[in-house]
Amino acid sequence: MRLDIHNSDIPVLCRACEARHKGICGALDPGQLVRLGRRTGRREVEPGTELIAAGIPAESYANILSGVVKLTKLMPDGRQQIVGLQFAPDFLGRPFSESSEVGAEAASTVRLCTFPRSALEDIVRCSPALEHRLHRQALRELDDARDWMMTLGQKSAAEKVASFLLLLSRHVDPLKEGYSQEFDIPLKRADIADFLGLTIETVSRHFTRLRKAGIVAIETNRHVTITDHGALMAASGL
Amino acid sequence: MRLDIHNSDIPVLCRACEARHKGICGALDPGQLVRLGRRTGRREVEPGTELIAAGIPAESYANILSGVVKLTKLMPDGRQQIVGLQFAPDFLGRPFSESSEVGAEAASTVRLCTFPRSALEDIVRCSPALEHRLHRQALRELDDARDWMMTLGQKSAAEKVASFLLLLSRHVDPLKEGYSQEFDIPLKRADIADFLGLTIETVSRHFTRLRKAGIVAIETNRHVTITDHGALMAASGL
DNA sequence: CGAGCAGTTGATTCGTATCAACCTTGGTGG
DNA sequence: CCACCAAGGTTGATACGAATCAACTGCTCG
Numbered sequence: 001m002r003l004d005i006h007n008s009d010i011p012v013l014c015r016a017c018e019a020r021h022k023g024i025c026g027a028l029d030p031g032q033l034v035r036l037g038r039r040t041g042r043r044e045v046e047p048g049t050e051l052i053a054a055g056i057p058a059e060s061y062a063n064i065l066s067g068v069v070k071l072t073k074l075m076p077d078g079r080q081q082i083v084g085l086q087f088a089p090d091f092l093g094r095p096f097s098e099s100s101e102v103g104a105e106a107a108s109t110v111r112l113c114t115f116p117r118s119a120l121e122d123i124v125r126c127s128p129a130l131e132h133r134l135h136r137q138a139l140r141e142l143d144d145a146r147d148w149m150m151t152l153g154q155k156s157a158a159e160k161v162a163s164f165l166l167l168l169s170r171h172v173d174p175l176k177e178g179y180s181q182e183f184d185i186p187l188k189r190a191d192i193a194d195f196l197g198l199t200i201e202t203v204s205r206h207f208t209r210l211r212k213a214g215i216v217a218i219e220t221n222r223h224v225t226i227t228d229h230g231a232l233m234a235a236s237g238l
Numbered sequence: 239m240r241l242d243i244h245n246s247d248i249p250v251l252c253r254a255c256e257a258r259h260k261g262i263c264g265a266l267d268p269g270q271l272v273r274l275g276r277r278t279g280r281r282e283v284e285p286g287t288e289l290i291a292a293g294i295p296a297e298s299y300a301n302i303l304s305g306v307v308k309l310t311k312l313m314p315d316g317r318q319q320i321v322g323l324q325f326a327p328d329f330l331g332r333p334f335s336e337s338s339e340v341g342a343e344a345a346s347t348v349r350l351c352t353f354p355r356s357a358l359e360d361i362v363r364c365s366p367a368l369e370h371r372l373h374r375q376a377l378r379e380l381d382d383a384r385d386w387m388m389t390l391g392q393k394s395a396a397e398k399v400a401s402f403l404l405l406l407s408r409h410v411d412p413l414k415e416g417y418s419q420e421f422d423i424p425l426k427r428a429d430i431a432d433f434l435g436l437t438i439e440t441v442s443r444h445f446t447r448l449r450k451a452g453i454v455a456i457e458t459n460r461h462v463t464i465t466d467h468g469a470l471m472a473a474s475g476l
Numbered sequence: 477c478g479a480g481c482a483g484t485t486g487a488t489t490c491g492t493a494t495c496a497a498c499c500t501t502g503g504t505g506g
Numbered sequence: 507c508c509a510c511c512a513a514g515g516t517t518g519a520t521a522c523g524a525a526t527c528a529a530c531t532g533c534t535c536g
Contacts, residue, residue: 073388076476081391083384096374099382128366135373136334138380143339146311146321147381152390153435154317157524165518188484197391204484218251221483221532275493384504409526427515457502459515 011037018174019063019113023089024137027129039119043047043112051092051112052104060114061093068172068186071102072194082195084145085167088174095120095134108186129153152197155237160196161206162236165216169226209236256412257351258300258423261327262375265367277357281350289330289350291343298352299331305348306410306424309340310432320433322383322403333358333372344423371464390435393475398434399444400474403454407464420463448473 009030010020014037019025025033043062045051051069052058064086071084083102086092090175092112094100124131151163172183185192189200196203210216215232217225247268248258259265263271281300283289289307290296309322321340321416324330330336330350345377360368389401410421423430427438434441448454453470455463464470 013288071384073384075388075392079475081388083387094377095376102384128369131369131373135369135376138373138376139332139334142376142380142383142468145338145380146309148320149288149383149387150311150313150319152387153313153319153432154313194391199525200483201485201526205524208484237317290515426513438515439494439517441491443492 003122010034013037013040013042013113017063017065017113018089019091021061021089021091024091024130024133025063027133028123028128032123032127036115036123040113040115043114045106045110045112047106047108047110049106049110050103051106051110052094052102053186054101054103055099057098058093058100060116060119061095061120062112062114064088064090064092064234065111065113066174069110070106070107070187070191070195073102081197082191084141084148085171085195089173091134091137095124097192099181107191135186157196157198158206158209158235159196159237161192161203162211162215162232164192164196165210165224165226166232166236168224175221179226179229181229182223184222187226191204248272251275251278251280251351255301255303255351256327257303257329259327260412261301262329262368262371263301265365265371266361268375270361270365274357274361275352278353279352283344283348283350285344285348286345287344287348289344289348290332290338290340290342292339292341293337295336296331296338296355298354299329299333299358300350300352300471302326302328302330303349303351304412306345307342307348308345308425308429308433311340318432319435320429322379322386322412323409323433325409329372329375331355333362342465345429393438395434395436396444396447397475399430399441399448399452399468401461402430402434403448403451403464404470404474406462417464419467420461422460425464 010033013032014020014025014210017023017025020028020033025036034174041064047233051062054072054074066088069086069090069092071086073083075083085107086104092104124134139157151160155163167190168185169179169181170182174179187195189203192198192203193200207216207218211231213217213231213233215226215228215235217227219225248271252258252263252271255261255263258266258271266274280303289300292310292312304326306323307328307330308320309324311319311321313319324342325344330342358368364374365456389398393401404417406421406423407417407419410424411418413462427434427441430436430441431438445454445456448470449456449467453466453473455465457463
């Protein structure tokens, strides 16, 4: 946690916001925060809401305050691949580009802190620290993408499903470091399938396998408890 | 091409270098170029040479002058995934991090312009433009990675092989915009397989299929001519 | 109560991996 | 000069894992 001597200098809405610590707003001084704060808006959206359409210019950026956003790519014939999941307090949007090559859609209920493109660009122009934060997030996303390429290209269905549960377990709780033992899966089976490059049937089968093997407990199809983290790790191919 | 009025101000070695135009050195003014130039070294390596070991601190960065570098990830049991290919004049290395999560290995003969970590970091500290270039390359690599996730997760073996040929055709010639019609494949079959998440046998089979379909001509197992670009495009799933 | 969506389970098909044989090329040494 | 060998690549037969097709359950909502 950061020590904020002049807490009163920063916008009320920002005070409890994760983005000010781990997110991009951590690069801003109180003055910049106030300036940006004046142009932000809150938004809460339902699961399934399209946040960024691939190839269509987006007028605004956002920080994720809570919830999970899926980044998707679509083939002309309708096949879909989820190319990334984003959690609070990730920055959402494509800097330095009118439009994004990927689409973004709320997987769960998502709360956003939005601001216009120009608001971000104004600050980037005079604050290298902000670009540095954005750069680091891009590098993190790149690492994540490459990790997942390993999963998509080399792993078996069983390993993919195990890897997915571990990925969620690491990220569902933005406050917590390390792995959560119990959580709700923020995606439906069709999304999981699109993320793993499998079908919903195969995903379902391997969930039941993990359950029958006593590695995870699954209630109500959404809530998971990892009962044997080591075994799940081993099942993911490490 | 850029107009360089004071061509004599910049180091001899940099004058004909692609990195000064499309690469990261384009962000540097003549003074910075001279300063960096004093600390650079040339290196030419054989195919198969390990350039960056995953997880091991690297003491230097490099620009690729020619050749192709493959970025690899390894699983504990030996399975390998190639998570990216880099061409001239790409920057090679992981900024702001001691070590990289991926390994880098020369796929073909590779010429590099190397410089110590500290040389780059010194310039980044006072030149936001350089970080901006690095940031843009990271974003480009991220787009590439996500494109390839689509390929790995959703496409059939036939589509993967076609996509691979199109990828090469777009990148083998760094000077040329658009697609090359004829080129040498800088990877052996085993590399291609690791890149596509297939086996060498499957890759080989689909090469012969494309050849028999009259879409490409293959001589000496390495040299390819794309005879029907449209058909190859269609075969890749667009 | 019925419709529709999300998810599970089973039977079958199909695509790719696996295993194995073989071909080609380039380098080495008798 | 040729026999030999190893590495890279192709081709064929078979096995296996995931996709597909299909039936069914449970749940929510009108």
